[in-house]
Amino acid sequence: MQMTWSHAVLYVRDMHNMLDFYERALGFKVTDRGPLAEGAPEIVFLSQAPDEHHQLAMIQTRKDEAPSNSVNHFAFRVAAFEDVRQLHNVLAPMEGIKVAPLSHGNTLSIYFNDPEGNGLEVFWDTPWHVAQPQGKPWDVGMDEAQALAWVQESFGGEDTFEPREKYYARRGASAG
Ligand SMILES: [Fe+2]
Structure with missing residues (x-):
């Protein structure tokens, strides 16, 4: 078996601001989005690889104000x-x-x-x-x-x- 890296999923505070940065500054495209389940937070998928559905995804559930640190x-x-x-x-x-x-x-x-x-x-x-x-x-x-x-x-x-x-x-x- 060989594992190749595909994607990471981030918890974010401000989806609008984060998408703006990842799309405009870094050139990612939103490839899909939707609620994880009925009434659950939305997940937004981003990619700029032609053969990868998403390289990153974001879910707006983060509450803490401190910089992400893990x-x-x-x-x-x-x-x-x-x-x-x-x-x-x-x-x-x-x-x-x-x-x-x-x-x-x-x-x-x-x-x-x-x-x-x-x-x-x-x-x-x-x-x-x-x-x-x-x-x-x-x-x-x-x-x-x-x-x-x-x-x-x-x-x-x-x-x-x-x-x-x-x-x-x-x-x-x-x-x-
Ligand atoms: Fe590095």
Whole structure:
């Protein structure tokens, strides 16, 4: 058996505000919605994967005012370096949203919060693997070539730094 990640379901306080953020800032589409049962709260399903009914869902039943705190973050992969930079530029001016660019060597990531304090990461894979956990802030003003050169410079001295294909081939082999 192999389990592949499909979705997470969030309890939210303000569905309208959360949908606005996930749709407008992050590009999710509502794929379905309806009450969980007669008279029960509504669940709203969101996706931006063509082959996934929902990657996220939200149920408006949260009462506490404190930021959500059981999950550290959810992460989404993007296909292009530019996607990370563009999203950074969308999020950076938004009130109440704090964006932190962080590279794990194997990614160029931005970390941010949604309006209810859930942690989110959006990342682009670099061509390399390097042992985790580790992270260094990176300058989102760099273009792709500069960012890749910076990753190589910043993480390339480590023993575990290697092409990602090599690393995953080994992982696949040992998983049998
Ligand atoms: Fe992460």
